[in-house]
Structures are given as structure tokens and as C-alpha cells.
Amino acid sequence: MKNVWCTVVCAVSFATASSIALAADVSVDTSTLLGIGQRDVSGAKSETLLPATQFLGLDVDKLADGNLSLHLYGWGRADLADNSYNRENVDGNFTYGYLQYRFKEANANARLGRMFIHEGIVNEQIDGLSARTDLPAGFGISTFAGAVVHGKKLSGETSDGKGDTIAGGRATYRYLGMLELGLSGLFEAKAPSLVSHINSSHRLMGGDLYFSPHKMVTLMGQSSYSPETKSVAEHSYLLSVKPLEGLIVSGEFNEHRSGGYLSAASLFSTMPSYKPNERSRVIGGSSSYQISKSIGVAADYKHYTRTLGNADRFGADARLSFSDNSIRGGFGYHYLRASQGFAITPYISASYHELRGYLLHETKGYFAALDVIAYLFKEKLFNEKSAWEGTISLGYHLTPALALSGDVSYGKNPEFTDETKGLLRLTYNTTFDIKGGK
Amino acid sequence: MNQLKLTVSILATAGLLFFIAACAQMGTLPSLPASHPEALAIGQQVNCAECHEDQQKGTLKPYKAFNHSPVFVKSHRFYAASDDRLCSTCHKSSFCNDCHTNKVQIKPSTKFGNRPDREMQHRGNFMTMHKIEGKLDPASCYRCHGRANNERCIQCHR
Structure with missing residues (x-):
């Protein structure tokens, strides 16, 4: 049934678009990537990797009366040597493809096809229909319905654990620019029974908040509840304060109950650390300060609490920009101090230092970049004390829209004793240099 | 039971009337532009306040709240959850x-x-x-x- 639905949606989208494509604005984004790599796996034969990948995005605006548009995006890959991932040497994905009618008033629009829905607590990919509009007196409403986009079947199961249809929406109230209250929910048809995985139908309801009583202070976040598992799913809130121009200080509180938040994602139930009744927390803060137009610094801290143990991560970054932003660079350091429970079995420590630095130079003609990242483990992992990877990239704009570039990276890491990779990249992007810069 | 039916009917009618009244006024509500009217620099952490200083119309949140600072970039999910229509003026899906x-x-x-x-x-x-x-x-x-x-x-x- 779902396949029929997908076929109908796609056929209608393409047929409609092609029949009314008069005076349309067409923009194309493509990236052709040819990966070249050799992977030496400890205790196994060396693998030669030669994956060719094509990303394609197409946007056709100003169709019909000027308010209709078509948006498509997806990718396909063929392995020209050893399989780069898993068993299949070809793969692909139709990420989204929808027709949108955008009304001139009230931020109203309607979409038909495959799309992502981001509304309050809702974050889903569907094949179906969505619509939204502002309403008078600060109210707003959005709704969606359609077929669930399924993934690969779970191992030992006859499905991916998801129901077939899904619907939901969000109602909002805004007062000036200082307050927004949202109520949202989603309802998925009954999920199929699974043999060896834990799953539940994906059903959530919740609310979201934006409150800025003063231009220096903003509180935003969301809470959700799963009526299916009768459990709170998530509380996630961010308080940000801007006491000075260029200075932002923020605090974050996140709490998740596995039973409510992750139970509809059946794959998580295979993780040894998954406990349906667990309540986990991440509390932290971050701050950034733009010292001048050329120099910005940021620092962050997070404290993780799980039944596995506790962990702290802290660090700082600096960003630099010179020559009218054509030279950019940055460096940073972070340390993760984690309990033994987070360590990779059978090792005893999960703590590590992370160091990173990068530099890039862009001109209208050529562009070049250097990026290095290193991990220093507190205790040896797979008999290695550290891991690192460095990448050099060089490219040239053949035309303003067409660019050819190549990357070479080399790294040493605990599992693959060393890894050398190359990447040839041909990009054609007709939209970056127009207004909006999408 | 009859009282419940009556209550539901009244609420449904009121909702329908509100919806019709709201639709009738929708033509007076402004929309964000489909695209940002000016080209934006690539590779720069956008500072909306450079041009939109203290501008706020109707129920729009202050543009300054969307400055792409490092904190914003790390916390962008909070903004995207309620303002993806604003994101979409500059970013494709x-x-x-x-x-x-x-x-x-x-x-x-x-x-x-x-x-x-x-x-x-x-x-x-x-x-x-x-x-x-x-x-x-x-x-x-x-x-x-x-x-x-x-x-x-x-x-x-x-």
C-alpha cells in the first residue's frame, strides 16, 4: 500500500510540475564525489575503496501562478571496487521531493510529497501532505498526515518496527515578539510486533516555549510525553543571556526517559546500555564572545548523568577571520572525563583529550583548506594511546557555479591501523550567488 | 449523554465559526519573503542585527535572536523547532x-x-x-x- 502511495505522490508531483513549468526559475545543486581509499583493518586483508556518489538537488520556483514550487533532493552511490559500506555495492536515497504552494499572506503554505516536518516536538520524514498558516490575534496552526518513510528491516524481524501512517500538528500562540507557546502532537498507526526488539507506536504530545521578557534574556525549550508508554519523553530547555554586545552566556537542561523518547526507535533497544526505565540528564552551559570582527572565542561545559555513570566535558574554541573573511581559521581543545561505564568494552577508560585546528583560504579562483583533529586517550584503546586525522583540500572555481576540488586525508586510529583517503569533488551550484544565498 | 452531545456540538460550531472568521482575516496578515532579499556572505557567522537592528514587526521575534553565534549554531534545534519558516528564507531543506x-x-x-x-x-x-x-x-x-x-x-x- 505504501509503495503505491509513494508512486502516486511522486508521479503526481512530476506530472504536475512538468505540465505547468512555465516561466519557472530553476536552480540545480549537484555534487559528484569520487572517493579513493585504502583501509587496513587489523587482522584482515587490506580493502580498496572507490565509491562514486552523486548528490542532486533541484528547485523549480515560480511555477503556475508564481507561488508554486518543486523541490527535490537525493543521492546515489556505486562502489567501483570493494564495498565501502556493508554488503551492497550500490545504494541511494530519495531524501525529499515535494510540491509547495506558498500563499502570499499569513506565512501559509501547503506541501505534497516526501518532506521533513519540524514543528515543535515533531521531527519526522513523511510521504504525504502538510499545511500551515498564521491566524489572527497571534495564533497559528500547522498539520500533516501521510505515510511513514520506512527504513531497513531490523535484523531477525519482518519490518523496521514503524507503523505505516502518521499524522500530527501544532497550534501556537504568539504575543508580540516576546512570547510563543506551542502545543504539538503526533500519532502513528499501530507499530508492528517485533520478535527480539523493544518497540512502541510513535505517539507523542507536548509543548514548546519561547519567552524573551527583555532583549538580553531568552528562555526556550520543549517538553513531550508519550501516551503510548505512559512516560515523559523529553524536557529540553535553553536559557541564553546577552549582557554585552557580542557576548552570549547560555545554560541548557536536557532530561530524557528512554521509555518515552527512544522506545519508538527500535534499534536503540539492541544497545547493551539501553534501559527502558532510565532517566538520563545532560546539563551544561556555553558562552561565546566576539572580541572583534576577526576574533571570536567560545567555551562550553556539559555534565552527563546516566545509570552507566557520570561524565563531564569541557573545552574552548577560537575562530579567526582575516582579509575580508577570505582567510579563516580556528583551533580548540576539549576534555571528556567519563566513568568506566562509558568505556568501550573491555577497556577501562572512556576519557580523552580532543584537539583540533583548521585553516582555509578562499578566493574567486582557488580555495584551499587544512584540517587536523587528534584524540589522546587517557588509557590505551585497541592498544593505541592516540588517534588522529589530517585532511588537505585544494580546489578551483572553473566558473562561479562550477568547482573542482580534491581532498587527501591520512589518519591513524585504534581500529583501522591507518587509513588513507582521497576524494575528488565536482560541485555545480546555481544558487549560492543569487539573492538569499540558499 | 445528550448534554455531552450538545456541548460537543456547541464547541464544534464555535470552532468552525472561529476558523471561518480567522480565514477571512488571513489576507491582512503579512508573510516573510520567500528568500532573503540580499545576498549573504558565505562562510561568515551571520549577524542579523547588522541590518535588522531592533526591528520587530507584529509577532516576529527580534532578528537579533537569530544571530549565528557559536552558541546559536550549537543550539539551533531550539530555534528551528518553532521558526523553520525563517530558516527557510536563507537555507534550503x-x-x-x-x-x-x-x-x-x-x-x-x-x-x-x-x-x-x-x-x-x-x-x-x-x-x-x-x-x-x-x-x-x-x-x-x-x-x-x-x-x-x-x-x-x-x-x-x-
Whole structure:
């Protein structure tokens, strides 16, 4: 049934678009990537990797009366040597493809096809229909319905654990620019029974908040509840304060109950650390300060609490920009101090230092970049004390829209004793240099 | 039972009337433009306040709240959850889907190896590191990968 639905949606989208494509604005984004790599796996034969990948995005605006548009995006890959991932040497994905009618008033629009829905607590990919509009007196409403986009079947199961249809929406109230209250929910048809995985139908309801009583202070976040598992799913809130121009200080509180938040994602139930009744927390803060137009610094801290143990991560970054932003660079350091429970079995420590630095130079003609990242483990992992990877990239704009570039990276890491990779990249992007810069 | 039916009928009628009245007034409500009217610099952390200083119309949130500071970039999910229509004036959906999608071909940091200045997850050897990071905060995996169950995960997580 779902396949029929997908076929109908796609056929209608393409047929409609092609029949009314008069005076349309067409923009194309493509990236052709040819990966070249050799992977030496400890205790196994060396693998030669030669994956060719094509990303394609197409946007056709100003169709019909000027308010209709078509948006498509997806990718396909063929392995020209050893399989780069898993068993299949070809793969692909139709990420989204929808027709949108955008009304001139009230931020109203309607979409038909495959799309992502981001509304309050809702974050889903569907094949179906969505619509939204502002309403008078600060109210707003959005709704969606359609077929669930399924993934690969779970191992030992006859499905991916998801129901077939899904619907939901969000109602909002805004007062000036200082307050927004949202109520949202989603309802998925009954999920199929699974043999060896834990799953539940994906059903959530919740609310979201934006409150800025003063231009220096903003509180935003969301809470959700799963009526299916009768459990709170998530509380996630961010308080940000801007006491000075260029200075932002923020605090974050996140709490998740596995039973409510992750139970509809059946794959998580295979993780040894998954406990349906667990309540986990991440509390932290971050701050950034733009010292001048050329120099910005940021620092962050997070404290993780799980039944596995506790962990702290802290660090700082600096960003630099010179020559009218054509030279950019940055460096940073972070340390993760984690309990033994987070360590990779059978090792005893999960703590590590992370160091990173990068530099890039862009001109209208050529562009070049250097990026290095290193991990220093507190205790040896797979008999290695550290891991690192460095990448050099060089490219040239053949035309303003067409660019050819190549990357070479080399790294040493605990599992693959060393890894050398190359990447040839041909990009054609007709939209970056127009207004909006999408 | 009759009283319940009456109450539901009254509420439904009131809702319908409100909806009709709201629709009638929709023509007076402004919309955001489909695209940002000016070209924006690539590779710069956009400061909306450079042009939109203290501008606020109707129920629009202050533009300054959307300055792309490092804190904003790390916390962008809070903004996107309620203002994706504002995001879409400058960003295509595919900009989000480089990371947030049910099926990723390559790591975003590899796809954009020529843009190390962009905030991309999973740099370096994430094959090893995900065994630690996934235990630390599985909710953070779910935010980008959703209920993916994709092939690459299933290969090991059986």
C-alpha cells in the first residue's frame, strides 16, 4: 500500500510540475564525489575503496501562478571496487521531493510529497501532505498526515518496527515578539510486533516555549510525553543571556526517559546500555564572545548523568577571520572525563583529550583548506594511546557555479591501523550567488 | 449523554465559526519573503542585527535572536523547532538534511572537507568514538538520525 502511495505522490508531483513549468526559475545543486581509499583493518586483508556518489538537488520556483514550487533532493552511490559500506555495492536515497504552494499572506503554505516536518516536538520524514498558516490575534496552526518513510528491516524481524501512517500538528500562540507557546502532537498507526526488539507506536504530545521578557534574556525549550508508554519523553530547555554586545552566556537542561523518547526507535533497544526505565540528564552551559570582527572565542561545559555513570566535558574554541573573511581559521581543545561505564568494552577508560585546528583560504579562483583533529586517550584503546586525522583540500572555481576540488586525508586510529583517503569533488551550484544565498 | 452531545456540538460550531472568521482575516496578515532579499556572505557567522537592528514587526521575534553565534549554531534545534519558516528564507531543506536525515551517505565533514570552518559532527575517526559518545548521550544520536534503522547501523547493532 505504501509503495503505491509513494508512486502516486511522486508521479503526481512530476506530472504536475512538468505540465505547468512555465516561466519557472530553476536552480540545480549537484555534487559528484569520487572517493579513493585504502583501509587496513587489523587482522584482515587490506580493502580498496572507490565509491562514486552523486548528490542532486533541484528547485523549480515560480511555477503556475508564481507561488508554486518543486523541490527535490537525493543521492546515489556505486562502489567501483570493494564495498565501502556493508554488503551492497550500490545504494541511494530519495531524501525529499515535494510540491509547495506558498500563499502570499499569513506565512501559509501547503506541501505534497516526501518532506521533513519540524514543528515543535515533531521531527519526522513523511510521504504525504502538510499545511500551515498564521491566524489572527497571534495564533497559528500547522498539520500533516501521510505515510511513514520506512527504513531497513531490523535484523531477525519482518519490518523496521514503524507503523505505516502518521499524522500530527501544532497550534501556537504568539504575543508580540516576546512570547510563543506551542502545543504539538503526533500519532502513528499501530507499530508492528517485533520478535527480539523493544518497540512502541510513535505517539507523542507536548509543548514548546519561547519567552524573551527583555532583549538580553531568552528562555526556550520543549517538553513531550508519550501516551503510548505512559512516560515523559523529553524536557529540553535553553536559557541564553546577552549582557554585552557580542557576548552570549547560555545554560541548557536536557532530561530524557528512554521509555518515552527512544522506545519508538527500535534499534536503540539492541544497545547493551539501553534501559527502558532510565532517566538520563545532560546539563551544561556555553558562552561565546566576539572580541572583534576577526576574533571570536567560545567555551562550553556539559555534565552527563546516566545509570552507566557520570561524565563531564569541557573545552574552548577560537575562530579567526582575516582579509575580508577570505582567510579563516580556528583551533580548540576539549576534555571528556567519563566513568568506566562509558568505556568501550573491555577497556577501562572512556576519557580523552580532543584537539583540533583548521585553516582555509578562499578566493574567486582557488580555495584551499587544512584540517587536523587528534584524540589522546587517557588509557590505551585497541592498544593505541592516540588517534588522529589530517585532511588537505585544494580546489578551483572553473566558473562561479562550477568547482573542482580534491581532498587527501591520512589518519591513524585504534581500529583501522591507518587509513588513507582521497576524494575528488565536482560541485555545480546555481544558487549560492543569487539573492538569499540558499 | 445528550448534554455531552450538545456541548460537543456547541464547541464544534464555535470552532468552525472561529476558523471561518480567522480565514477571512488571513489576507491582512503579512508573510516573510520567500528568500532573503540580499545576498549573504558565505562562510561568515551571520549577524542579523547588522541590518535588522531592533526591528520587530507584529509577532516576529527580534532578528537579533537569530544571530549565528557559536552558541546559536550549537543550539539551533531550539530555534528551528518553532521558526523553520525563517530558516527557510536563507537555507534550503538540503542544508539541514546534510546532517538531519534518515539515511546519510557520507559524513557531512567528509562531504564538505573543503569547508572545515563549518560546524559538522563526527569529524575524524567517529567509528571508534561513537562507541563512547553513543553511550554518553543517545538522545543526541536520535536528534539527527531519528528512527533511521539504516543499513550501516544494523550491520553491527543486531
